[in-house]
Amino acid sequence: MGDSQVAGVGIPAGSPVPLLLGSASRDARYVENPDHFDMDRRQRGSIPFGHGIHFCLGAALARAEARIALAELLPHVRAMRVTQKPTWNLSLTVRGPVTCKMEFEPASPRPGSGCCWARAHRSHTAAGVA
Numbered sequence: 001m002g003d004s005q006v007a008g009v010g011i012p013a014g015s016p017v018p019l020l021l022g023s024a025s026r027d028a029r030y031v032e033n034p035d036h037f038d039m040d041r042r043q044r045g046s047i048p049f050g051h052g053i054h055f056c057l058g059a060a061l062a063r064a065e066a067r068i069a070l071a072e073l074l075p076h077v078r079a080m081r082v083t084q085k086p087t088w089n090l091s092l093t094v095r096g097p098v099t100c101k102m103e104f105e106p107a108s109p110r111p112g113s114g115c116c117w118a119r120a121h122r123s124h125t126a127a128g129v130a
């Protein structure tokens with residue numbers, strides 16, 4: 001490949017070019033309101049798990065884990081908020097918080113549902129989850 005230009009930046013032939021996959025979905029020109037966590041977001045394509053022959057082998061597992069974790073957690077909370085600025089890892093490929101302190105506001109028990117925050121909290125505490 002010869003000399004190229006991307007977004008007005010000249011790239012001489014033979015230059016190493018690291019791809020910052022972790023920032024791809026955070027480009028406000030491409031994704032509306034990228035810092036907002038929106039589970040109903042309609043996306044035009046997804047790059048966080050890579051692309052092509054090196055597409056993440058664990059993508060289906062990671063998506064299933066997230067789906068299960070949210071489905072278990074959300075019925076028990078009315079609100080959650082980040083209470084301290086997160087610290088971020090320094091990876092070029094998979095970007096994510098190293099620490100993200102959060103506060104959870106419990107949902108009210110649903111009468112007759114057999115499901116309440118206090119019970120979930122007790123069982124999580126017994127399992128060693130803070």
Ligand code: HEM
Nearest residue numbers: 021048049050051053054055056057058059061062093094
């Ligand atoms: C949210 C969680 C995850 C994210 C965001 C993620 C992201 C990525 C990305 C961006 C790549 C491509 C790297 C590249 O192109 O060089 C990748 C590759 C890979 N991921 Fe994941 N990953 C996640 C979870 C997992 C899990 C749970 C597993 C295994 C159980 C896994 C196994 C792999 C493997 C083996 C590759 C290499 C594939 C190859 O080079 O052919 N990942 N992942």
